[in-house]
Amino acid sequence: MxxxxxxxxxxxxxxxxxxxxxxxxxxxxxxxxxxxxxxxxxxxxxxxxxxxxxxxxxxxxxxxxxxxxxxxxxxxxxxxxDKTLGWWESYREVLPSGLLDLAELEHHATAVRTAYTTHIPGLLQTADHAREIFRHVIPAPTPPEVEHRVSHRIKRQDVIYRANPLPYRTVIHEAALRMQVGGRDVARAQLQHLLVMSERDHISVQVLPFDVGAFPGSGQSINYLQGPVPRLDTAQLDQFHGPVLLDSEAHLEKYRRLLDVVEDTALTPEKSRDLIRSITQDL
CATH class of the missing domain: 1.10.260.40 (lambda repressor-like DNA-binding domains)
Incomplete structure (x- = not known):
């Protein structure tokens, strides 16, 4: 060994x-x-x-x-x-290991489901939006550190662009859509990008509007990465100190059911696009 x-x-x-x-x-x-x-x-x-x-x-x-x-x-x-060293390994000396773990899990996943309350999902962010997010990390990163994080995030997105793209479903709260991260121009470009990506066959974008009120998992960003079999699924939660990975059967079942409820509560993909267009026009 x-x-x-x-x-x-x-x-x-x-x-x-x-x-x-x-x-x-x-x-x-x-x-x-x-x-x-x-x-x-x-x-x-x-x-x-x-x-x-x-x-x-x-x-x-x-x-x-x-x-x-x-x-x-x-x-x-x-x-x-599997002895393959993925592209993310080149970032091992410059980024937290949790970010590398997420990229590795996404690369090997068979499908991904997410729910976000105050952020646009990383796989659907523009570079300008991501850059503005990373500028506000605490402790404050240096400009090179910001660019490392941005390039890593954009490279992660290969899983939804590759020849066999990863099936991706996300629910985004209206609050995240209305935050003008980076100012009006950056926010408008981000929403337009979100609309374009939502039209892809393998991507589903649903919006939780303000008027739904309380809902399960509010305030928590969730990434649920499906493995080759359900027992090898992983739930990843964003915490202030970094990503947290969960793989116990009880946790996996909890987050599968939570995402089911959130998706059932959210607007349909078609109505979600209508709301995103309306918010874009208001900018």
Missing amino acids: ATRSALTARRIRIATELRKLRERVGMTSTEAAKQLGTSSGQLSNVETARFGVSPERVRAMARLYDCPDQAYIAALIDMAT
Whole structure:
């Protein structure tokens, strides 16, 4: 087993999933290591992502832990064998690891759902809008740091432009649409871009108007990234101190249901476009 150089989101996730499988059957790490023909120290290193894990070892662990879900096992093996270094790795020395994790998760996701109250989703932001957002980060970033963040955000958007674009659904509160980030010209260009993107077949944009009042998840920005199987989904929440990743089954079910309710509460994509056009015309 080779030591991994960087604790990426996917490397941490496969380690977490293997630990969950062992804990579900009530087996201690010492018991599991003995039956796997390894030491408890080596197993601990696998379960904390310090060591990588081979496809054969993943299969052996799945058999030992009585996991019958072949699609899930295949997805874990795919994660274990993926040695590709994504474009985001070039930012590892200049950006927080949470931003790199989000880019990695989006790249490998099968679909993404989001809900935003006070921001335009990052995948749908213009460069000028993103630049203005990053200028207000605390502590204040230097101009080069701002540009690193902007270029990273724009590169993330490749997932919705590539040949096999990522299916993307978002709900945006009217408050985010009316904030004049960067002034009228930048705000108008951002809304026009949002309208253009909302017309793409693989993108759905819905708006929560002010008159809906209270709604589930208000005040919380949510990114829900679907994996190859539901057990490998990830919920990502934006916090002041940085992105937070959630992958427990209880959390995933909660945020799936929350997004269902928010989408049902929001305007249809057609009526949402009408509202966005109206706000644009008011600028």
